[in-house]
Amino acid sequence: MLRRVTSSIVQSRGIKHTVNVKWVRPDYVPSYKPEKSGDLEGLPPIPGTTLGKYYAQSEEIKDAPESVKKIFSVAHLGQKEFSLLVKEELKSRVRRHKYDDGTAETRSAGFNVNYCLNLQKIVQEQIDRRKKLMKYLRQYDYKKFEWLLEKLEIEYKAHPESHHKLSRKESLRKLTEMHCDDVRDKKLDEYRNLLESQQGPFLKQKLDALKFIRSEQADLQMPITVTEQDIRKVEEQLKEWTVKDEIKQQARKKKKNILLESD
Amino acid sequence: MARSVADAARKLLLLGQCVPTVKQNAAKIRIKRLELDENLLMVTKMCKTGDIVLIQALPQKLTKLITHEVKEVVYPFGDITDPITGKKVAKEMYREDVDRQTELYGKLESSFDHSKAPPRGWQEGKKDFTSKPTYTKFNVFDDKNDPYAI
Numbered sequence: 001m002l003r004r005v006t007s008s009i010v011q012s013r014g015i016k017h018t019v020n021v022k023w024v025r026p027d028y029v030p031s032y033k034p035e036k037s038g039d040l041e042g043l044p045p046i047p048g049t050t051l052g053k054y055y056a057q058s059e060e061i062k063d064a065p066e067s068v069k070k071i072f073s074v075a076h077l078g079q080k081e082f083s084l085l086v087k088e089e090l091k092s093r094v095r096r097h098k099y100d101d102g103t104a105e106t107r108s109a110g111f112n113v114n115y116c117l118n119l120q121k122i123v124q125e126q127i128d129r130r131k132k133l134m135k136y137l138r139q140y141d142y143k144k145f146e147w148l149l150e151k152l153e154i155e156y157k158a159h160p161e162s163h164h165k166l167s168r169k170e171s172l173r174k175l176t177e178m179h180c181d182d183v184r185d186k187k188l189d190e191y192r193n194l195l196e197s198q199q200g201p202f203l204k205q206k207l208d209a210l211k212f213i214r215s216e217q218a219d220l221q222m223p224i225t226v227t228e229q230d231i232r233k234v235e236e237q238l239k240e241w242t243v244k245d246e247i248k249q250q251a252r253k254k255k256k257n258i259l260l261e262s263d
Numbered sequence: 264m265a266r267s268v269a270d271a272a273r274k275l276l277l278l279g280q281c282v283p284t285v286k287q288n289a290a291k292i293r294i295k296r297l298e299l300d301e302n303l304l305m306v307t308k309m310c311k312t313g314d315i316v317l318i319q320a321l322p323q324k325l326t327k328l329i330t331h332e333v334k335e336v337v338y339p340f341g342d343i344t345d346p347i348t349g350k351k352v353a354k355e356m357y358r359e360d361v362d363r364q365t366e367l368y369g370k371l372e373s374s375f376d377h378s379k380a381p382p383r384g385w386q387e388g389k390k391d392f393t394s395k396p397t398y399t400k401f402n403v404f405d406d407k408n409d410p411y412a413i
Binding site: 023040098105149 | 283313340341342343352353354365368369370371373374375377380381382383385386390391392393396397398399400401402403410411413
């Protein structure tokens with residue numbers, strides 16, 4: 001009863017959060033889109049005047065008039081003939097021998113065609129088939145798998161560990177976590193910079209002190225506790241620090257200039 | 264008694280498979296046991312995702328997660344060797360037999376050559392996104408969008 005009353009009085013909806021986290025829900029991307037299927041390349045450049053795959057092998061077409069050639073060109077014959085040419089082009093990149101048509105490489109190349117042509121109906125099935133082929137190829141021959149990715153211009157991403165519907169709560173939690181990490185890292189970086197900036201003056205002081213101690217001990221003919229090596233070590237440290245500091249300062253200057261230019 | 268068992272367990276070598284991880288210079292190993300799977304993290308990433316490795320417990324834990332070290336890569340992933348003959352295998356055939364077959368048919372220049380291929384990992388982070396775990400995309404960022412988000 002009390003809980004009900006308090007929840008009705010104190011509305012959590014209206015409370016403004018102090019953490020500045022902005023969530024943009026990612027749009028739905030259909031699987032035939034290249035960013036989802038992993039195809040980085042569009043159609044290979046095949047001009048419309050190219051003859052169809054099997055008509056090109058004919059003897060008669062070689063000395064046929066232009067009008068006949070036009071009729072048997074891909075632009076006239078339609079998309080089916082065009083896709084045959086695309087398939088041939090892609091398969092020829094990875095073919096082992098002249099008769100090779102059933103190995104994992106050539107089959108994967110064949111599946112590429114439909115993404116290029118954007119035939120939405122069959123794409124979903126074929127994406128999965130290609131992915132499966134690539135998955136197995138990865139298991140039994142990793143080097144060939146990488147070579148195939150390069151040749152066919154495709155990306156391979158493993159399946160996520162869990163498939164679930166995206167929720168607002170989960171996304172906000174992750175974003176808040178990232179924000180917290182950023183805050184922590186920033187603070188740590190600042191502290192590190194502060195400590196590193198103090199390193200230089202301290203090393204200088206230490207170097208002077210060591211030199212002074214050594215000269216005093218020599219003057220007073222006491223046993224010398226500070227060796228030349230100690231002094232050299234500190235000098236090297238100081239040198240390293242100055243080089244690092246210069247690089248840092250230059251980076252800072254560049255950042256300032258960029259900010260000024262953007263303003 | 265309990266201490267001696269723990270000591271003995273520390274000296275044990277475990278066989279596991281390297282799985283994708285976000286951590287740098289460390290590997291996550293999945294160990295299959297009869298009852299449950301155990302996820303552990305190792306020092307020095309000498310193995311890549313999918314490799315079968317031998318691990319041993321460190322005398323002291325380095326961090327909360329890093330408890331073991333990788334001793335040896337037993338079976339590299341995607342590069343299978345037949346233990347009896349010592350020949351390389353692709354699926355159900357020896358690789359040299361596949362090459363011989365290709366040569367008989369007439370090898371083309373477009374075919375893949377194992378001897379010229381660079382070692383595994385040259386596509387990592389470029390076209391091959393398997394070294395880290397992928398996840399469902401949960402936000403649209405202005406500047407950087409993670410390729411591991413699907």
